[in-house]
Structure formats: structure tokens, C-alpha cells
Amino acid sequence: MSDPLKLTTLCLNYAPELTGIAVYTSGLSEGLAHADLAVHVVTGYPHYPEWRIHDGYTGLGRVERDSGVTLTRLRHPVPRHPRLANRLVMELVFGLRSILTNWKKPDVVLLVTPALFATGLAMLKARLTRTPTCIWVQDIYSLGVHESGMGGKLPARLLRRIERRILNSANEVVVIHERFKRYLTEELHIDADRIDVVRNWSHVDGGDLSRREHVRRARGWAPDDIVVLHAGNMGAKQGLENVVNASEIASAEGSKVRFVLLGDGNQRAALHARGSNSRLEFIDPLPEAEFSAVLAAADILLVNERPGLTEMSVPSKLTTYFSTGLPVIAATDAQSITAEEIERAGGGLRVNAGSPGALVEAAEDLGTDPELSARLGVAGRLYTAQTLAAAPAIEQFRGILLRVARGTASGDNDGAKLDAGAADVVLAEPKVAAPVSGVLNVK
Structure with a gap:
């Protein structure tokens, strides 16, 4: 041999x-x-x-x-x-x-x-x-x-x-x-x-739906909360100040949208210090099974990028997001690779980077339209199977x-x-x- x-x-x-x-x-x-x-x-x-x-x-x-x-x-x-x-x-x-x-x-x-x-x-x-x-x-x-x-x-x-x-x-x-x-x-x-x-x-299986209601109750998420979850690194290129600002708008307007930042990174402490309201939550990195269950318990998954990022990187979180069957919102520039991926997969909606009001509005639209959410989620899973x-x-x-x-x-x-x-x-x-x-x- x-x-x-x-x-x-x-x-x-x-x-x-x-x-x-x-x-x-x-x-x-x-x-x-x-x-x-x-x-x-x-x-x-x-x-x-x-x-x-x-x-x-x-x-x-x-x-x-x-x-x-x-x-x-x-x-x-x-x-x-x-x-x-x-x-x-x-x-x-x-x-x-x-x-x-x-x-x-x-x-x-x-x-x-x-x-x-x-x-x-x-x-x-x-x-x-x-x-x-x-x-x-x-x-x-x-x-x-x-x-x-x-x-x-x-x-x-x-x-x-x-x-x-x-x-x-x-x-x-x-x-x-x-x-x-x-x-x-x-x-x-x-x-x-x-x-x-x-x-x-795509390097993880789809979300664990069997624990969805239990996880939401354990996390204090109300049945009518529209949970928008961002998972992964909290660094400069993610521009997560936009999410903090969006949570403040949601809180001030009495919106059902709840933003969740799951993970760690060099900007986490600054984001935590900056944002403190009832529509924003931080979750530490989780063991694999618990991560999968929390991901599946969300309603919408979020990619957020700072304005001006168009070519430098492909957010690998999309390979995970699309496998869950949940819809995705991408807060990103129209010419970015992320925007192209969302359009190609058909798995989500795009709003402009650095536009917190538009982010809240898109989340409310998706959260109150189960047919659209389901259609986007199915498209993301199909894209995973065919391309990722x-x-x-x-x-x-x-x-x-x-x-x-x-x-x-x-x-x-x-x-x-x-x-x-x-x-x-x-x-x-x-x-x-x-x-x-x-x-x-x-x-």
C-alpha cells in the first residue's frame, strides 16, 4: 500500500x-x-x-x-x-x-x-x-x-x-x-x-426545536416576544452599536421585538455598558447542545455589519443560520457579499447597515408574518443542502x-x-x- x-x-x-x-x-x-x-x-x-x-x-x-x-x-x-x-x-x-x-x-x-x-x-x-x-x-x-x-x-x-x-x-x-x-x-x-x-x-445541525417553548420560558421570553438573535463574535466589524440603538427604539415604542446578543468578543463590555433596557439581552457563549436549543428558540437570526463593509469577509454565521429553518435579517450595505448571499439563498431580508429603525421595522414585519418567515426559513435550508x-x-x-x-x-x-x-x-x-x-x- x-x-x-x-x-x-x-x-x-x-x-x-x-x-x-x-x-x-x-x-x-x-x-x-x-x-x-x-x-x-x-x-x-x-x-x-x-x-x-x-x-x-x-x-x-x-x-x-x-x-x-x-x-x-x-x-x-x-x-x-x-x-x-x-x-x-x-x-x-x-x-x-x-x-x-x-x-x-x-x-x-x-x-x-x-x-x-x-x-x-x-x-x-x-x-x-x-x-x-x-x-x-x-x-x-x-x-x-x-x-x-x-x-x-x-x-x-x-x-x-x-x-x-x-x-x-x-x-x-x-x-x-x-x-x-x-x-x-x-x-x-x-x-x-x-x-x-x-x-x-454548514458545520452544525439545524436547531433543536423540541425544547423551543421550554427555552423561551427559561429565558424569560414571552410567547409574543419577537426574539431577534445575533450569535457570534462581538467585534468592530459587526457594528453591534446598531443593535443596541435598535433595542432602545423598541423599548421606547413598546415593541415586542427583543434583541439577544449571544457570544463574546472585544466589544462586548463596551456594548454591555452602553445598552441597558428591557429589549436587549446578552448571553454568554453556551455548550453545543444548549447553543442549538437557544438558536432554535429565537424567531429571527441577525447578521449585523458596520456600514462600509462590502468585500472584506463572508460572515460564516450564515452557514449556521440557514441550516436552522429560521428567517434571517441582514443589516448590511446593499453591495456587500452578505447582501448577495441573502439574495442568492432567498433566506432572509436585508436592511441598510447602521439603520436601527429599519431593523426594528423589519423584525416586526417578519415576526407578524409567519407565512413569510416559514418561506424564508425553507429557502435557507434548501440553500444549505445544495451549496453549503x-x-x-x-x-x-x-x-x-x-x-x-x-x-x-x-x-x-x-x-x-x-x-x-x-x-x-x-x-x-x-x-x-x-x-x-x-x-x-x-x-
């Missing part, structure tokens, strides 16, 4: 983080390991979205084995209040430590960005060792700095040049949305033939990595070594949600 393809993945985020990028790096690694690839992951210490290293993770590094994946964890600084400069320090420290780590002579290296600067450092080592590379773009780094206003125009222009250079040096680039590919080809001038689109997948399934996405990714390792991607793959028999593996249904005890949340 031939040796399996050896993959080393470098990523800052991995389980037991169950928010954002970690969900996909963990799910892909486990799925590929189940498909008989030898998967080694070099990753950081779990810290997101709390922006502190999780309890129990001590020392400078550790080696773990989980679901067929070998993990090398490296400690790095974690900024309590992330900004461009201190996030750069975190990425550079992780990147430097990762290139000094034994990669176990892989046939191909998969690099995940963010973290862009760790990816750039790893590309240097890959070139020196003549190892084929694939970069997986979860967020467009330079665009994020520009749209979020984190660093000003000059840093954004510099980051754009750095990002272009790093992505152009890879043998293959994988992006999570067609809009990302268009931006990379038109704005960063990456060869379209070297870019593949692999959609992020895990197994086809991971199988597509496996094919890309095999191609890069063979040297049949369009870049320079002189260092690739692969026994042809490695292509004969059959993809098993992956375990895409990490089993590690903790919380389940979404980006």
Missing part, C-alpha cells in the same frame, strides 16, 4: 475555538485525515473570540493528537484589545515560531490567511525547501484594514502590496467566495487560473491539494513528491465540528 499524501497546515486558529476560521481549519483537517491523508497542523493557542488564551493552555508549546490529526501548538502573544499593530506582533511571533518548527517533510503546505504575515514568513521556508504551497483566503486582509478603518490609507496600500506579493508566490490560492476571486484577479492581479473557490460549509454541504467542499479541497502536490497546478512545483496511489482514497463523511468540550458559536 502506498504512503498517503503528507499535508502540513499552518493556521493561527483551530479547535477548541469554535468560532470563525477555526471551525473550518478543524473541519477540513479532520475530513482530510478521514480520507487517509497524513495531516499535521501547526497552530496557535486557542484565544478567539475572547482574545485571551484559554484556560489550561500553559507552556511554550505542546503536541496533541485529535481525530486523526497531529497538532503542534505554539504559544504567541494575544492582544487584549486587538489593533493593527498588536495583531501584527501576534502574527509575526506565531510565524517566526512556525518556521522554526519541524513541518515533517510534507508533500504540500496549506497556509491560512488571516494570519497574512505568518503566511508570508512560511512562504519563505516553503520556497527554501521547495515545498508546493496552497494559500486558503478566509478574509481579504488589506481590504479588511481599509473597510474597517483600522489603519488608515497608507497602511492599507502597503498591506495591499504585501498581500499581492504573498498570494502571487503560492502555487494555488483557494478563496471562500466568488466575489473574493473577482477582487483578487481584478484588484490584486492574481492569475485567475490559480484561484479556486471552495465555499465554507461539508463533504463536497472537503472533497473539492482534497482534489486541489493532490493537484498542487503532483505539480499540476500552474505554479512552480519542482519540490512536489506524491505517490500516485494517494489519489485513490475515498472521502469519508467528516466530523466538521470539533468534539472538544467548550462552547459552540459562530463568526
